[in-house]
Amino acid sequence: MAVASPLPPAQPQPERSAPRKRGLRPTQLERGEVEGALRALVPDQEIQRIARETGFVKRERKIKPVPFFWAIVLGFGVDVQRSLAGLHAAYTLWARIKHVTYAGYYLRFTPELVLFLQRCLELALSNLAGEKGRDLDPRLKAFAQDVLIKDSSIVRLHASLAAKFPATRSRKVAAGLKIDTVVSICANGPKSVALLPERTADVKTLRVGAWVRGRIFLADLGYYCHRLLARIHENGGYFVTREKENADPTFVRSYKVHRGRAIDLEGKRLSEVLPRLQRGILGAEVEITLKRRVYRGTRSSDTFRCRLVAIWNEEAGRYHVYLTNISPEQLNAEEVAQLYSLRWTIELTFKELKSSYALDKFVTKNEHAIKAVILAALLTLVASRRLHNLVRERAPEELRPRYTQLRWAKAFRYGSTFVLELMRSALGRRPGSADSLDMANRFLTVQALDPHVTRHRFREVWSR
Numbered sequence: 001m002a003v004a005s006p007l008p009p010a011q012p013q014p015e016r017s018a019p020r021k022r023g024l025r026p027t028q029l030e031r032g033e034v035e036g037a038l039r040a041l042v043p044d045q046e047i048q049r050i051a052r053e054t055g056f057v058k059r060e061r062k063i064k065p066v067p068f069f070w071a072i073v074l075g076f077g078v079d080v081q082r083s084l085a086g087l088h089a090a091y092t093l094w095a096r097i098k099h100v101t102y103a104g105y106y107l108r109f110t111p112e113l114v115l116f117l118q119r120c121l122e123l124a125l126s127n128l129a130g131e132k133g134r135d136l137d138p139r140l141k142a143f144a145q146d147v148l149i150k151d152s153s154i155v156r157l158h159a160s161l162a163a164k165f166p167a168t169r170s171r172k173v174a175a176g177l178k179i180d181t182v183v184s185i186c187a188n189g190p191k192s193v194a195l196l197p198e199r200t201a202d203v204k205t206l207r208v209g210a211w212v213r214g215r216i217f218l219a220d221l222g223y224y225c226h227r228l229l230a231r232i233h234e235n236g237g238y239f240v241t242r243e244k245e246n247a248d249p250t251f252v253r254s255y256k257v258h259r260g261r262a263i264d265l266e267g268k269r270l271s272e273v274l275p276r277l278q279r280g281i282l283g284a285e286v287e288i289t290l291k292r293r294v295y296r297g298t299r300s301s302d303t304f305r306c307r308l309v310a311i312w313n314e315e316a317g318r319y320h321v322y323l324t325n326i327s328p329e330q331l332n333a334e335e336v337a338q339l340y341s342l343r344w345t346i347e348l349t350f351k352e353l354k355s356s357y358a359l360d361k362f363v364t365k366n367e368h369a370i371k372a373v374i375l376a377a378l379l380t381l382v383a384s385r386r387l388h389n390l391v392r393e394r395a396p397e398e399l400r401p402r403y404t405q406l407r408w409a410k411a412f413r414y415g416s417t418f419v420l421e422l423m424r425s426a427l428g429r430r431p432g433s434a435d436s437l438d439m440a441n442r443f444l445t446v447q448a449l450d451p452h453v454t455r456h457r458f459r460e461v462w463s464r
Contacts, residue, residue, distance in 0.1 A: 026445035027394040031437055034387060034419060034444075035426035041386045042069070042124050042379075044427070050123070056108075056116035062100045063108055066427060067091065069120065072372075073379045074420040076358055083362070084109070084369065094424050109369040117375035124382045125190060133188025133389040134463040140339075143330050144238060145214040147185040147462070149343055150206060150223060152178050153350040154198055155360045157370055164367065168198050177374065179359070180205045183346045185463050189385035190349070193378050195371060203228065212237030216326070218343050226290035230304040233325045240340050243270075243308070243321040249286035252305060255328050256283060274310070274319060281333045282310040286323075309333045342462055348405045353381055356409040384412045387419070391444055401460045402450040415443030 044066050051057040051065035068091055075090030088105040136144065157165055157175035167174035176198035184191040196205065202222035213236035224244050232239045243249075251265035251273065263273055265284055273282075286308040292300045307326065310319045311333060324336055331339065353359040359377040364370060388408050392400045412419075421436040 024396050024399055026391075026399060026449055027396070028441045028445060029391070029394065029437075032426075033390065033394075034437075034440060035422050037386050037390045038070075038383055038419075038423060039426065041127050041383060042120055046123060047120065050119045051116055054112050054115040054119060056110075056112040062104065065116075067094060067424075068108075070094075070420065070423050070427075072117075072376045073383060074416045074423065076376075076380070076416070084364070090420075094420065106369075109366060109372050111368055114368050114371045114375065117372055117379065121193065121375055121379055121382070124379060125192060128189050128382055128386060129184060129187045129191055131386075131389060132186060133385065133392070134186055136186065137462045137464070139331065139335065140216065140462060143214075143326075144216045145186075147216045147218065147339075147342060148191065148212075149183045149185070149218045149346045150181070151183075151220060151343070151346045151350070152180045152196075152202055152205070152222075153353075154178055155374060158363055158365050160365050161367060161370075165197055166199060177370075179350075179353075179374070179378075181346065181349065183349055185342065185345065187385075188389055189382060190378070195374065208232055208235060208237075210235055216240065216339070218340060220343065226288050226304065227292065229288075229306065229323065229325075230290055230302070233304070233306070238324070238326050240322060240324045240326065240336060242340070243323050247288070249288045249308060249323075251308075252285040252287050254282075254284045255307075270308070270321070274321075277310065277319065280312045282308070282319075283328060283333045284308050288323075309336045311337050339462060345405070349381070352406060352409040353377055356406075356413045357381055357384075380416075384409065387412065387444060391448065395445070399449065400464070401457050402453070403448055404450050404457060407450050408448045411443045411448035414447070415440050418443070 047066050047069050048057075057063060057065050071091040071094050072087055075087055075094070084106055085102065088100070088102050091105065092100050135141070136147065140147065155177045156167075157177060159173050159175060161175040162173045165175040165177055167176040178196040178198050178200055180194040180196050180200075180202075181190050182192045183189065194205065203225050206219075206223055206228065208228060208231040212232050216238040217232055218240050221242055221244055224241060224247075226247075229239055229241070248269045248271050251268050251270070254265050263276060265273060270286070284307070285305055287303050287305050290302050290304055292302055307324050307328070309322045309324065311322075312318075313320050320337065322336055322340060326336065357377045357380045359374060362370065362373045388403065391408075392403050395403065418436045418440040422440060425436070
């Protein structure tokens with residue numbers, strides 16, 4: 001009789017590892033959110049009203065202002081080219097008006113169109129400024145309402161326009177326009193934009209008034225003027241700027257008492273102290289001399305006291321010197337220098353305009369077409385920032401810093417075609433498509449997310 005073999009001993013089961021924590025995923029935008037955000041930025045009825053008031057449209061026949069507006073703002077596509085032929089094709093296909101000839105479309109680029117787009121840009125900037133795209137860090141929020149950054153960029157035009165828009169410092173015949181811009185950190189986008197001749201001095205483009213109260217103003221040396229700094233302070237604003245090399249303020253007192261062989265700063269000039277300085281950081285109160293505006297044929301002199309911060313930079317092998325009226329109790333010396341680095345935001349804005357929204361990739365002799373296309377690129381930027389704010393608002397808090405400015409711009413450039421399709425559906429030009437929403441989500445929420453989780457992002461130091 002066969003005997004059954006005993007059962008093999010039970011093998012010890014390996015311990016189950018803890019379930020892997022799934023990474024956070026971007027929140028998908030729902031139907032109607034993209035279209036609603038853009039139409040709230042520049043409402044349809046406002047577009048029609050402005051078109052009538054500016055004389056761009058007198059009778060809505062072949063050219064309808066709302067489709068025309070969104071086609072020129074979002075119709076540049078992934079080729080990063082705003083050619084008139086491409087914009088004409090985008091309008092005729094989107095608006096389903098096939099009998100609009102290229103010649104008839106070209107003739108619409110008139111002074112009335114420029115005024116129409118300019119008024120629409122002003123409305124869009126006003127509505128964007130009314131939203132909270134970002135919150136200031138508590139260190140700034142304790143004494144300031146916003147951080148404003150001002151700078152300008154040059155757009156080269158066709159050489160035939162040199163007589164009307166002469167270039168500066170050019171060895172050959174050239175033409176150029178200056179895009180003068182103020183960027184708001186809280187609005188996460190431009191606050192004001194002006195098109196000026198290239199030869200306009202930067203310092204003459206800034207008019208200081210009550211609007212600077214409670215705001216921090218960051219500007220490069222092109223806007224350096226002692227009278228301007230005094231005006232900002234007198235109007236209740238704050239400033240941080242680099243000190244010009246030929247400026248030589250007088251020291252009043254040091255904010256910190258140093259032991260040992262410390263330099264006595266009182267009464268000395270910066271040019272006397274800086275070569276002998278052996279500290280890593282210097283913070284002191286200085287007095288600068290300024291000339292007031294001419295009044296009744298005379299110009300009076302005055303003095304103004306502010307704070308000087310000098311920080312040794314190892315890479316440059318010299319001191320970086322800043323002037324500010326922010327007190328040491330509000331920000332220490334390192335924080336002042338760190339805050340000034342936010343100026344890089346506006347450089348990224350100009351890079352975004354040129355590389356992603358085709359600000360300077362347009363060659364024509366038509367002055368009005370050039371201005372219209374530049375205004376359209378600026379409107380594209382504002383529309384992009386409105387959607388950027390929407391995506392950041394819907395995203396989990398941990399993911400918001402990863403929607404960086406330049407990565408978002410590239411994703412929006414490729415997703416603009418699908419955004420335009422969503423706008424077309426919202427305006428009743430064709431039935432809505434689920435594919436358009438899925439593709440818009442793919443670019444705006446997934447592709448726009450920076451994959452580098454731990455990368456340092458300088459903007460997140462001062463705003464959230």
